[in-house]
Every structure is written in structure tokens, then in C-alpha cells.
Amino acid sequence: MNKYTLGAVAGALTCTFALEAAATEWNVSVWGKRRAFTEHVEKLAELVSEKTNGEFTMNISYGGLSKNRENLDGISIGAFEIAQFCAGYHPDKNRVITVLELPFLGVENLEQEVAVSNAVYAHPAAVDEMAQWNAKLLMTSPMPQYNIVGTGEPRDELAEFDGMRVRATGGIGEAFELVGAVPTSVTSAEAYQAMESGVVDTVAFAQHAHLSFGTINQADWWTANLNPGTVNCPVVVNIDAYDSLSDAEREALDSSVSEAIDHYLVNYGELLKRWDTVLEEKGVEKVMLSEKAIADFRAKAAAPIRDAWIADMESQGLPGQDLYDLVEKTLAEAKSGS
Known part of the structure; x- marks a missing residue:
């Protein structure tokens, strides 16, 4: 092989390595299995790859990179670039966004849940607190109001x-405690076993989780209208990784968030439409609590937990009242269509 041929080969190899180096590949840590709760993450990866002609890709791992309660820690040290977690798993690490887990906020649908989450995520206090974990709030994982499944008599x-x-976390767990229940915060993946073994009598989940984690298969009944609140589960990106993106890659990522959320809402909506059929197929009784029972629950739980949360945040130097007022204002605007 002459020197000209060697030069051509070397040049080709250099070009190939340069192209490989230019490609961006991120790891994403979620848990469980692909389900309605992760469809926006799947869609985000799909859209980003499409917009960058495959030069920016995401490898989504369902539990292979981290335990769900350790995803925020993994983000903080750069173990992976994107992760999903739920605020109730470690409220001391994400105090600000726990305002979204207060019981009986009055959120009526997923679109309103997106609106209040986005407002809180954009608040300087939320941005600053997440930055302490080297995390940037990217998008929410909107879920409907939780309801419980149980065994035995309704x-x-x-x-x-x-x-x-x-089994209930965050503000929902606190609400149940105030009416005499005994909440436990086992992870979603542990809920089926806890129910099967009798560690818990009931499990509070959104519909997709009752399906995905099998608790509906243990259930004799399901409360259709208790609606005590929901949990907030953001998707975050490692700040260093985000800052290292090229302008084109960052635009591809940022512009895909709203599209991913829209896809999530449509997909989750289809699940809700067939929920009654699921209950019928599995022989699960649909339980409706009386308006008085729900009003009593709200009276015992909503104001006390809200007031205690605001006082606790303010005592820690966080704008608790301002955050709660922001949720109320945003929710009112969302309901009025303004």
C-alpha cells in the first residue's frame, strides 16, 4: 500500500471517528415497564432522533440504570442524562414541587395537571432547588386523581x-392518616406484593399503575370518586449534559417536549375511556362514596395539610404561600380557559 493510499485510509478513518464523535447518545432512567406513564419519554426520544436525523438518540432503560428512588441522585452525579422520579419518594430533596401533591387541590383533568405543574416548575424556587441536584425540570408526567383498590368488603x-x-405517598398518604388510615410508602413496583402478602389492605394509584403493577388483579373493589389528589412525577435532565448540547440538539429537545406531552395526553385518554371495561373484565366492583363522605374527608385533610405545608416551607426559607397561590391562580385560569 503506497503512501497516498495510506493517507486516504487515514483520512477516511479520521472522518469516520469525527462523525461518531459528533453523535450524541443519552441514557434515560425510568422503571417498571413501558406504559402510559412513560409514553411521553418514549415519544421524546423518537422526536429528538427524527429531528436530528439520528444524530441525537436516547437509550431508555426500565430499571437497568437505577432504582426509582435513586434516579435524582443518579442525575446529580451524571450517571445518566435524563430520569423520571416522583416527588413523594424523597420530599426532602424536592420540597418545592410537593405543593403539587397536596390533597384536594381541585384539579379535574390531565390538561389542568400539566398547567399547574408547568407553572410550579418554572418558579425560581423550583429551578434553584433542582439545580442543587444538577437537574433541570423538563416535563411533568400528568396523572389523574388517585383512587384506591382493595380486597374484601368495599x-x-x-x-x-x-x-x-x-399504600399512599406524599400528601395523599397524609390525608389518609388524618382519617385514621395507616399509610405506607412502598414503591410502585412493591405494591402488588404488599397487597398480595397482606402488608397493605388497599393501594392508591392512578389507573395506569393499577394495570401496570398488577394491583387491579388483586382487587375486589375500586373507589371511582374518592379523588384525594395525585402525585407529581417530573422528568429531569442533567444540567451539564443539557448545557453541552449543540444549539440544534437543544432546539430538538426543547421543541419536542410539548409534542411529547400532547402524545401522552391522547394515549392516557384512551386508557381512561376503557377503564370501566377493564373493571368489568376483572370482576372489580366500582364503589361510589357519598358526597358527604368525600366532603368530610376534604374537611379533615385539605386545609390542615395545606396550612402545615405552607408553614413548613416558610420556616425553611421557601415561598410556600406564593407557591400555593400560584397553583390556585393557574388552576383557576385553566378552568376558565384563559
């Missing part, structure tokens, strides 16, 4: 919650 009166062992 619990359709508030008095029957006394002593009830329930």
Missing part, C-alpha cells in the same frame, strides 16, 4: 378507613 364510608393499611 370501604365506602369514611369511618371504614380507620385502621386501613394503604
